[in-house]
Amino acid sequence: MSDSRVSSVIQEWASPFPGQAHTMHPVTSGQAESTGQLAQMEMMPYGQSQLMMREGGEDRVAEQMMGMSYLSYSSSCIGNAPSAASTNHHHQSHGNNEQDFSHFLLPTLRAPLTKRSLSKDSAEYRLRRERNNVAVRKSRDKARRRIQLTQQRAMQLQEENQKLQMRIGQLTQELDTLKHILSQRHMPGSEEGAAGESRI
Amino acid sequence: MSDSRVSSVIQEWASPFPGQAHTMHPVTSGQAESTGQLAQMEMMPYGQSQLMMREGGEDRVAEQMMGMSYLSYSSSCIGNAPSAASTNHHHQSHGNNEQDFSHFLLPTLRAPLTKRSLSKDSAEYRLRRERNNVAVRKSRDKARRRIQLTQQRAMQLQEENQKLQMRIGQLTQELDTLKHILSQRHMPGSEEGAAGESRI
DNA sequence: CGCTATTGCGCAATCC
DNA sequence: AGGATTGCGCAATAGC
Known part of the structure; x- marks a missing residue:
């Protein structure tokens, strides 16, 4: 409780690039979570955009709409302010008459165009x-597939690794054997030769 | 548009196990997404529960509270109905007086206890x-770390794999050389002896 | 039974 | 302008 997501109520849609104008955020509870650093770093040239099937639906019934309850220190209506919005009744200032004549203004004069009449x-x-x-759903599906692929790849690689290591052991031993044989040959003494010598 | 999340308005919190009482869900748009199959399958004994630091905050300013706008064919208040809820004003039936005497009823008589006065x-x-x-934040952090770890592991394994393969090539060549030498020795004819024979 | 852990989902800010 | 990403909170539910 005791939410206090006020933060940047200032800086309406004034700066073209809000940059990283943000800080604090009590998160309401005292756990002080914050994913903080670690910043994804998902690189990797994967994404073969394998837009396979993806047919029918599922359940996806829950719609959620609610929340609100917070304190939400509003902000203007069409304001930008990344923080809260809508004091309480869903579509905040409904007073924003549906009519939107900004349509006739020159592009540079009307609001950022993206968030003009978001009623x-x-x-x-x-x-x-x-x-x-x-x-979003598409993106998440993709991410899920990518993750799964990475996992499978890791498993395959590990398996392959073991095989390679076995092979190396095999080759090494074979090599030792041959070396031994050769060293015997060089010796002036006996020469009954060739001991084990596995296949190949 | 034309949402129609009505689904299971019936079956309030009547059945102890709603089972998979859900189906359909137009998803409003016609894209027909659906993550469908693929079902995670995240097994793997990872999760070393490395609950490292995770100190300060970041931005996390956006709080969202809104939405509503949908049609949302409500459902009772404390109702279960996985579908929508709250007709419009955030906390729907506020009429659910704060007082909750169900506290005094025998466990079997009061609502599932889990969703009694969710006002x-x-x-x-x-x-x-x-x-x-x-x-949720904790879980997601964990997932992010796990994914990152898997990725790093995959990269390491791939690197190691290349090294192992190089090593195998090396050993194989060496072996071939020795074999060649030995075959020469066996020959009764000439025996000027060993050609190259790389180091070792 | 109750609480945490997961997971799918929608929203909004941002990236591209 | 518009899709792609990403962090976040909600709710359902899997797990312990």
């Missing part, structure tokens, strides 16, 4: 959200 | 949520 219930909003949801 | 804004609700959020 939560506007058709465009839903369209964008839905598209993003699709993209 | 969205109750202290217990927030407490549970917060604890889960912590657990």
Whole structure:
């Protein structure tokens, strides 16, 4: 409890590049989690964009919509402020009349164009959200496959490694045997020759 | 658009084991994603529970609270119904007076105890949520580390593999040389003896 | 039974 | 402009 996600209520959509203007975030509880560092680092040229089937649905029934309950120190309506938004009733300032004449303004004069009339219930909003949801699912599927692949690869490599090591042991022994034989031959003494000498 | 998350509004918290009482789910859009099969399969004895530091915070400013907008064909308050919930105002039936005397009822008579007074804004609700959020972050950190580890392991193994293969090539060549020498020795004819014969 | 751990999902910020 | 990523919180549920 005692949430306090206030942080950057300032800096509305004023700076083109918010850079890393963020810090703190009590996370409400006192556990002080924070994924912090480690920053993914997922490189690797994988992603063969194997967009296989991916047919029917599943359950995906839970829709969640709720939350709110937080304190949420709002912010203007179409404001940017990465933090909270919407004081309480879902689509905050519904007062933002559906009409959006910014359409007629020159590109440089209207809001960032991306977040102009994000009235939560506007058709465009839903369209964008839905598209993003699709993209997210796709991306996650891809990630899952990639991870699984990496895992399989690791297992295969380990297996192969063992085989290679066995082979090396084999070759080494064979080599020792031959060396021994050769050393015997060089010796002026006896020469009954060739002891074991495994196949090959 | 045209969401239709109605599904199981029936079967409130009536059956002890909802089993897999779920199906369909238009996903609103027509993309028909569905992660479907592939089912993780993350086995592997990893997870050395390396609960390292994990100190300060980062940004984590965005809190999101909103959404709602959907159609969400509600369902009772404390109802189970995996589907939507809360018609619109965050904590739906606030009428669920804070007082919860079910505390005095015999375990078998009160609601499943797990979801008794989940009134969205109750202290217990927030407490549970917060604890889960912590657990989720922890779990995800763990997963991230595990993935990264697997990746590193794969790279190391690949590197090692190359070395082993080189070694095998080396040993094989050496072996061939020795074999050649030996075959020469066996020949009754000339015997000017051993040609090259690399080091060792 | 109750609590943590996982997992799928949607949202929003960001990346590209 | 628009898809791809990613961190995050919620809820369902698997596990202990």
